[in-house]
Amino acid sequence: MAQIASITLLHNDDARPIIEAILADNPGVRVLNMPGAVKLDCDDELIVKRASVEERLGRPWEPQEIQLVLVSMAGNLDEDDDWFKLSWKH
Amino acid sequence: MAPKKLGLKQRYAHMTRGLDWETTYQPMDAVFPYDTFEGIKIKDWSAWEDPFRLTMDAYWKFQAEKERKLYAVLDAFAQNNGQTGVSDGRYVNVVKLFLTGISPEEYQAHRGFAFTGRHLRGAGPRVACQMQSLDELRHIQTQIHTISHYNKYFDGISEFPHMHDRVWYLSVPKSFFDDARTAGPFEFMIAIGFAFEYVLTNLLFVPFMSGAAYNGDMSTVTFGFSAQSDESRHMTLGIEVIKFLLEQHPDNLPIVQKWVDKWFWRGHRVLGLVAMMMDYMLPKKVMSWKEAWEIYFTEAGGSLFQDLARYGLKAPKYADVATADAEHISHQNWAVFYQYTHAAAFHTWMPDKEHLDWLSEKYPNTFDKYYRPRWEMWAEMEKQGKRFYNPSLPQLCQVCQIPMAYTEPGDPTKIAFRCSEVGGETYHFCSDGCKDIFDGEPEKYVQSWLPVHQIFQGACGGATIPDVLNYYRMNVGADNMDYVGSPDEKLWNEWHAGKAREAV
Amino acid sequence: MPVTALAPGYADKIEHRDALKNFHGNMLVYVHWEEHLSFCSAIAFPLPPAMPFGALVDQVIKPAYAAHPDAEKIDWSTVVWMIDGKETKPDLAASLEANGMKHKSLVRFWTPGLGGFKGSAS
Numbered sequence: 075m076a077q078i079a080s081i082t083l084l085h086n087d088d089a090r091p092i093i094e095a096i097l098a099d100n101p102g103v104r105v106l107n108m109p110g111a112v113k114l115d116c117d118d119e120l121i122v123k124r125a126s127v128e129e130r131l132g133r134p135w136e137p138q139e140i141q142l143v144l145v146s147m148a149g150n151l152d153e154d155d156d157w158f159k160l161s162w163k164h
Numbered sequence: 165m166a167p168k169k170l171g172l173k174q175r176y177a178h179m180t181r182g183l184d185w186e187t188t189y190q191p192m193d194a195v196f197p198y199d200t201f202e203g204i205k206i207k208d209w210s211a212w213e214d215p216f217r218l219t220m221d222a223y224w225k226f227q228a229e230k231e232r233k234l235y236a237v238l239d240a241f242a243q244n245n246g247q248t249g250v251s252d253g254r255y256v257n258v259v260k261l262f263l264t265g266i267s268p269e270e271y272q273a274h275r276g277f278a279f280t281g282r283h284l285r286g287a288g289p290r291v292a293c294q295m296q297s298l299d300e301l302r303h304i305q306t307q308i309h310t311i312s313h314y315n316k317y318f319d320g321i322s323e324f325p326h327m328h329d330r331v332w333y334l335s336v337p338k339s340f341f342d343d344a345r346t347a348g349p350f351e352f353m354i355a356i357g358f359a360f361e362y363v364l365t366n367l368l369f370v371p372f373m374s375g376a377a378y379n380g381d382m383s384t385v386t387f388g389f390s391a392q393s394d395e396s397r398h399m400t401l402g403i404e405v406i407k408f409l410l411e412q413h414p415d416n417l418p419i420v421q422k423w424v425d426k427w428f429w430r431g432h433r434v435l436g437l438v439a440m441m442m443d444y445m446l447p448k449k450v451m452s453w454k455e456a457w458e459i460y461f462t463e464a465g466g467s468l469f470q471d472l473a474r475y476g477l478k479a480p481k482y483a484d485v486a487t488a489d490a491e492h493i494s495h496q497n498w499a500v501f502y503q504y505t506h507a508a509a510f511h512t513w514m515p516d517k518e519h520l521d522w523l524s525e526k527y528p529n530t531f532d533k534y535y536r537p538r539w540e541m542w543a544e545m546e547k548q549g550k551r552f553y554n555p556s557l558p559q560l561c562q563v564c565q566i567p568m569a570y571t572e573p574g575d576p577t578k579i580a581f582r583c584s585e586v587g588g589e590t591y592h593f594c595s596d597g598c599k600d601i602f603d604g605e606p607e608k609y610v611q612s613w614l615p616v617h618q619i620f621q622g623a624c625g626g627a628t629i630p631d632v633l634n635y636y637r638m639n640v641g642a643d644n645m646d647y648v649g650s651p652d653e654k655l656w657n658e659w660h661a662g663k664a665r666e667a668v
Numbered sequence: 669m670p671v672t673a674l675a676p677g678y679a680d681k682i683e684h685r686d687a688l689k690n691f692h693g694n695m696l697v698y699v700h701w702e703e704h705l706s707f708c709s710a711i712a713f714p715l716p717p718a719m720p721f722g723a724l725v726d727q728v729i730k731p732a733y734a735a736h737p738d739a740e741k742i743d744w745s746t747v748v749w750m751i752d753g754k755e756t757k758p759d760l761a762a763s764l765e766a767n768g769m770k771h772k773s774l775v776r777f778w779t780p781g782l783g784g785f786k787g788s789a790s
Contacts, residue, residue, distance in 0.1 A: 077467035082370065084389055106459075109450060110377030110385050111370065138172075138218070141226050142233075144396045145373075145389055146366050148464045150471070151215040151400050155172050162471050201674045348672070500708045538706060538790035541737075556711035556732045559698045559774075569708040577703060577789035579710065581774060589684050590772040592698070605671040607679045610686075617686045620696065620714040 076117040077162035079149035085112045089143035091135075095126035111145050119161040120149065176217035181210065184287035198283045202348040205413035209286030212408055216292075216397055223295050227302065234306060234390045241383040242313050248663075251379040252447035253656030254647050257510040259311055259384055260320045261445070262372065264509060265337050265437055267307040268328040270391075272341035273356055274300035280349040289353075289408075292401045296357075299394040303387075310387045318652050319642040320509040327509060330624070331636050332615035333437075333501075335565045339612065340434050344427075346608070351423050353405045359427030359480075362402035363468065365395055366460040368438050371453075375446045403468070410475035417476050422604065428480035429597035433564040436493045440501070443494035443523065444515065452526035457490040482597045485573050491527060492576055495535040496569050502542065503554040504567075506629065509638055511647035514543045534576045551646070557616045562591045562609055563598035570594045586610060688771040695771040697724070697764065701733055702778045703789045710774065721767050722760035724775075738782045748778040 081096070083089040085107070096114050097103055099121055106113040114120065127135045137158040149160030170178070187195050199206075240246075250256065274297050281293030315321045328334050344355040373388030406424075409416045439453035451459075461483075469479040480486075498512075505512040515523065520539065523531045542552045558567035572580045582593040586606045593599040602609045618624050625635025633640055642651050671679060688695055695717050700710035713728055725744065733739050749758055751767065752774055758767045769775070784790040 077470055078463060079467075080464065082366075084393075108370070108374040110374055110389065138216075138222060138226070141216075141393055141397070142229055143393065145392045146370060147396050147399065148467060150403065153172070153215050153217060162467060164474075198674065202672055348674070496708070499705070503706070503708055534788060534790075537785050537788035541706065541785040541790055545737075550735070552706060552735055554707055554711070555735070556713070558708065559700075559710040559712045567709040571705075577705070579700060579705070581700075581710075581776075583774075587684060589687065590770075592772065592774065607671040607673075607682050610684045611682055612685065614686065616712050617696065620694070620712070621686075621690050622692065 077149075078115050079118060079120040079160040079162060080113060080115045081120055081122075081147045081160060082111050082113040082145040083140075084143040084145060085110055086143065091127050091130035092122060092140060092143065094130050096120065096122055099123050099126050113146075118163055119159065121160075122158040124156045172217050176214070176219055179219035179221070180214070180291050181287050192285065196283055196285045198349055199285050202350050203419055204350045204409060204416050206285070206409075207412055209288070211411065212286050212288035213404055214288050214292055214400075215404070216400055218292075218295065218397065220291070220295075223298075227298075230390050230393060231302070231306075234386055235309075237386040238310055238313070238383050241386075246380075246382055247314060247317055248659045249380050253652055254445070254511070254513065255379045255381065255447050256314060256318045256652065257320075257647070258372070258375065258379075258441055258445050259314050259381070260318070260510040261437065261441055262384070263307060263311045263321050264324045264327055264331075265334060266368070267304050267311075268325065268334075269337050269341050270300050270304040270307065272338075272345060274298075274304065276341070276345045276352050276356060279345070280352055283349045284353075289401075289405065292397075292404075293353075296394075296398050296401060299391075299398070303391045303394070306387045306390065310383045313383065317655060319639060319650070320511075320644075323509075323637040326637050330615075331509065331638075332504075332507065332560075333566075335613065335615050336437070337434050339565050340430055343430065343608070350405075350409065353402075354409075354420060354423040355427040355430075357398065357402035358406045359402075359424060360431050361395065361398040362406075363428060363461070363465055363480075364431040364435060365399065366464065367435055367456055369395060370460070371442050371450055371456050372438065374450045375442065375448075378448050378450050379446060406472065406477070407475070410472070410477060421477060424477065425481040426601050426604065429482055429486070429595075429601065430564065432486045432489070433566060433594075433598070436497045436566070439490075439494035440497040443526075444498045449522065452523075453494045454490045454526060457487065462487060481600070482595075485595070485597065488573055489570070491530045492534075492571065495523075495527075495531070496571070499535075499538065500558070500567050500569050503552060504558070505645050506553060507633065507636075507638075507644065509636075509643045511645065511650050511652060513647045514539055514546065530576065557619065559592060560614050560616050561594035561598050562612055562614065563593055563601050565612065565614060566594060568592065568594045686772075691771075695764075695769075695773075697728075697769065698772070698774045699724075699729055699732070700774070700776045701729075701736075702776055703783050704733070704736055704738060704779075705784065706736055706790050707733065710776075715764065717765040717769075718763045720761055720763055721758040724764060725760065729777075738779070738784065741782060742779050743781075746780050748780065750776040750778075 083093060100116050104115045124137055137153055140158050147160055149162055152159045277293045277297035277300060281290050281297050284290050311321060328338060344352050369388055369392045373385050376384035376388060409420050442453045501508050502512045520536060545552050561568055570580055572578045580595055582599040584591050584603055591602060619632055625631045638644055647653055691714050694714035697713050697715050698710040701707060711732055749756055751769060
């Protein structure tokens with residue numbers, strides 16, 4: 075069975091560039107809309123790339139800023155200067 | 165040349181590990197007296213990973229930003245009389261259940277993490293626990309601020325700290341946290357950090373807060389999601405602690421497995437309150453409890469335990485029973501509160517036709533057969549002026565402290581009874597899960613403060629129900645009983661009559 | 669398995685919070701009417717051990733369950749009793765104690781022919 079890497083974000087203006095970046099960078103991502111929040115699921119791995127968010131946001135952005143709109147997640151986290159990655163791969 | 169900025173990993177190493185030292189005036193064992201007695205073996209504390217790599221300076225920055233956003237919304241909600249715009253007056257009972265049943269546990273979590281943040285030997289987990297301790301304190305503060313606005317208009321919440329230590333159903337979450345906080349620091353981390361925060365917290369916060377959003381409660385959704393943004397960090401701490409313990413020594417596996425089994429089951433029982441809230445108390449429903457369980461336990465928990473299998477850790481014992489329970493637990497809990505509405509600090513009601521049909525659709529295998537007839541019978545009795553109350557006090561489970569209302573796995577017509585004998589005394593349990601927990605540490609649970617037994621021992625203000633409600637500081641006729649006929653309902657109807665008049 | 673505790677000998681120092689001596693001469697009795705889950709769980713009473721079983725039925729059990737529409741239809745002569753897991757025919761004139769009951773005994777009873785509202789065990 076595929077393991078699901080997942081992130082849930084607030085559904086607001088601050089999160090929109092991040093949601094768009096995830097949709098662009100993770101082929102096959104599945105979207106569950108809930109009131110106030112959105113859950114994004116991928117098989118095995120899901121990545122948020124700094125460059126993709128900055129491109130949409132039009133300003134420098136640190137992956138740690140994701141904490142301001144993060145609701146929940148599933149997967150082992152790897153966070154660095156350039157990405158925020160959730161994965162079940164080893 | 166301008167000095168080069170440190171990368172995230174380097175900054176974390178300097179600001180966390182780099183500030184730690186080995187004590188010399190006192191031996192480390194005397195400084196950290198609690199991190200060995202549970203039998204957990206740690207060979208190398210420096211192997212601890214914190215993937216968030218959050219340092220204290222960045223922590224303050226982000227938390228301050230979250231607070232600014234939250235309080236702007238709370239102010240706007242109060243200034244605009246947001247309480248009049250929720251979906252229905254019944255909705256506020258969700259907020260009451262949250263403040264009385266969950267917020268005090270945020271404070272218990274604060275204290276628990278302050279303890280582990282002091283007593284774990286490694287700098288990495290200590291810093292993460294200290295941050296979580298501060299988060300939890302922030303959560304109860306923001307929840308009290310948010311709900312204080314509702315307290316100006318609605319009943320049942322003004323005495324929440326007093327009630328928390330006394331009222332029969334609040335002993336359920338209270339005893340859960342008391343159990344965790346009286347354990348050693350590693351068990352506390354597995355109990356709250358792993359089992360509660362990682363495996364189960366989504367089932368608590370996401371449906372509650374999405375429900376608040378859907379029912380027009382802007383203030384609750386905002387504190388909820390603000391808290392939940394910390395929760396992701398807590399989940400990470402929870403999963404890191406379990407990986408760390410399992411990687412450090414093979415002897416840790418059976419100890420950790422026992423804790424995972426225990427705290428999964430205890431958490432599942434506590435979350436029955438949320439199940440009831442989702443299926444019965446939200447006027448506009450987001451998803452059923454069973455659907456939430458499938459997404460957040462079966463699917464998310466499945467991925468997690470598949471990952472942890474490489475350490476030899478198994479999915480929690482009785483996970484299958486808990487999954488089967490998802491068909492029943494919300495109905496069985498609502499039945500408890502409906503018949504004991506005279507002793508509860510929130511309002512109850514029988515579902516209307518549309519709501520019954522929704523339940524039939526969401527629970528096609530069980531609702532029409534087992535629960536719909538019960539609700540229809542009670543609705544019929546209400547119509548005849550014979551509203552159904554249970555005049556006696558319930559038998560409680562010695563471990564979860566919930567009335568023994570749960571049925572045998574596979575037979576929803578039969579209450580499950582389990583018992584054990586210790587030192588010539590009999591102890592009763594609602595399930596194999598609770599019995600196993602008791603049998604694992606009977607010395608702990610024979611000391612449980614069971615509200616019903618305490619009433620009979622004369623410790624709760626007197627022998628009659630009015631005496632006990634007085635001891636609870638329950639404002640009889642306002643805090644308790646059905647929504648229909650309550651002062652809450654009267655106020656709600658006045659607001660809406662006013663709106664209709666203005667609209668003409 | 670004993671509790672894992674910091675203090676040596678902890679298990680020897682604990683007290684059972686609900687020991688018989690704390691109930692002022694009463695003992696705890698739990699009662700449950702099977703197939704009538706309108707009563708969500710068994711119910712609890714502090715009762716004198718010398719109380720006759722017949723008084724338990726008339727003074728405690730009957731009023732506790734009177735709100736159910738099936739209650740008035742019960743034929744008490746056909747009721748099936750179980751005390752602490754054993755099916756039994758209690759002696760109504762004898763005390764609870766003489767009927768084998770002790771502190772925290774569980775009395776379950778079935779009422780043949782009555783299966784709750786529309787036979788749903790409610």
